[in-house]
Amino acid sequence: MTNLLKNKKISETPFRKEVLSIFTKYNNAIPLSIVEKELREYNRITLYRTIKIFLEKGIIHEIIITGEKSNYAICQEECVTNLHYHQHIHFKCNRCGIVSCVEIGKFPAIILPKYKIEQLEIQATGLCKKCNA
Amino acid sequence: MTNLLKNKKISETPFRKEVLSIFTKYNNAIPLSIVEKELREYNRITLYRTIKIFLEKGIIHEIIITGEKSNYAICQEECVTNLHYHQHIHFKCNRCGIVSCVEIGKFPAIILPKYKIEQLEIQATGLCKKCNA
């Protein structure tokens, strides 16, 4: 995390640092609306561009659960730019509403005859650890 | 398919029949832009409302592959309204661009300790049957 921006070769500006710190603060995925609330003041356009470049550089990744707004979460180290081969599934809790990346022991092998699968994304909804307790 | 609209208890209008026939014509998922192209003329608002009610009534379902526009496909019979427990995965071909529902023999069992999984959605990208040949 120390100097993630420089590592990814993008300029370190106060705004980008602030947005990054918001993502690091949460350990689950968050929608843009939460980023906006955390920023005391911000420029809409700059925020869009910041999100865009963070996505491009593999700093964050986007999680779209059908019927929900986009959520964003910090990428783990194995997340190479533009090739998000997740070893986790994306989970949305129907009770608390939190979207998170859940590590999974062994990723299921899906075999489709004659197809070539390059990327796999698994999304689940239900009750999270806390809400299921 | 004969009288799907009446079965789902929504009025049968010329426009709805036309939109439905477009979805039936394709045997893969299609984005709104294709529906628009197939309709010689249409009202934007009515189309949105038609898609919305088709989704609500379980006539079509929405497929959102990260980074892509929404695609829509006719629901199979097992698709009960509001509870799309797919026995297929959603596949996007990186070469021809087509999004489709691919039937899968046995759905993988994903177990997350302490979580309760209610719905599972699996998305894959790669090369489809045709493009991989």
Place this chain on the structure above:
DNA sequence: TTATTATTGCAACAATGTTGCATAAAATAA
């Protein structure tokens, strides 16, 4: 055929996202 109910299309708006360009700030070279 008539009465009731639901759909359509218009106008107007709201939310979300993009682009060109001048200014300001950050990174790099001297």
Place this chain on the structure above:
DNA sequence: TTATTTTATGCAACATTGTTGCAATAATAA
């Protein structure tokens, strides 16, 4: 450190996507 180059920011303006109230119209039920 300063000067130069490169990149980011903010404004204005626009594009796309989706929504709502309401009057007119069409579909269904009686």
